[in-house]
Amino acid sequence: MSKIKVIAVDNGWQQTKSKNYSFKSGLARGETSSGIGDGDILVFEGKHYIIASESMPHKPDKTIDDDHFILTLFAIAKELTHDNMDFLADLNKNGATEIELVVGLPPKDYQRQKEGFAKYFQREKVSFKFNSLDIHIEITHVFVFPQAYAAAIALREKFKGSNLTNVVDIGGHTADCLRVLKDFKFDGDTVDSLDDKVGVNALYALIKKKARANGGKKILEDTITEILLNDPITIKNSSKERIDLVQDTAKEFTKRLLGKIANPDEVGFDLTEDTTLFVGGGALLLKEFIENSELVAKPVFADSDKDNVTGYEMLHKVRTRPKTSVSA
DSSP states (O other): OOOOEEEEOEEOSSEEEOSSOEEESOEEEESSSTTSOSSOOEEETTEEEEEOSSOOOOOSOTTSSSHHHHHHHHHHHHHHTSSOHHHHHHHHHTSOEEEEEEEEEOTTTHHHHHHHHHHHHOOSSEEEEETTEEEEEEEEEEEEEETTHHHHHHTGGGGTTOSEEEEEEEOSSOEEEEEEETTSOEEEEEEEEEOSSOSHHHHHHHHHHHHHHTTSOOOOHHHHHHHHTTOHHHHHHSOHHHHHHHHHHHHHHHHHHHHHHHOTTTTOOOTTTSEEEEESHHHHHTHHHHHTOTTOSSEEEOSSTTHHHHHHHHHHHHHHOOOOOOOO
């Protein structure tokens, strides 16, 4: 057996993230690679896959089919071959590469789904092809941690000293909300998840709908993302009408989301007094609109869309750290 590799993957509905990569949580598939598109090709159990240009529809459970497992195989392959394709080939000469996989679940689902989620990934002797390379792995251990809380641990220096910190993880389909106490403990009594069209996929859909109504012109998700992130090239090449459509819709969308988070009948976070940490890819997209909102007094923002991944790695190190006895 080759040396154990620890790989953390954040399985979002909008993006799948690992330490060095972030890509759409969507798959195009076929019996052969012909006609399914361009990009890295993964072949698993006779099917050919590439990463799709748009994310998959939301499903009630990530373990309902193999889609998230296959997306995770993409992440594992990308991480294993990150520095050198020959590196993995050398590992495979000695047998399968043993993987310790570190993943996460929304905090509201964590206690109920963590065992099933771990079993979903824990598989022996998984063989697949990534581009021209044959890969053989064994996923021998799976560690599952709460999303959003993991990101908060990774970013704890940003709210150090706060007695209580709201954490809002804005994803593709949901906004997960929890609180972290002064000692960075997870407050399990204040966990909620908004899933009524509050994720960025709903924002993309709303902008596309308005674009069609305003003349039938199609607007791509990547274009919407680049406008929200003020990409200079996209801004320069887009009409004022298109920019206004995207930004005005995002502003109203953000206002509605923050209103739900502050509403006592929904989440009930005090956004005017307590520090609020916004994490996830959606937080990065909506940062400008959150900062300019009068509803949030003390916003703090993620560094990247990979903060959950960083937090998983940190929590894994604590979980697997050897215990040593201390003599008086």
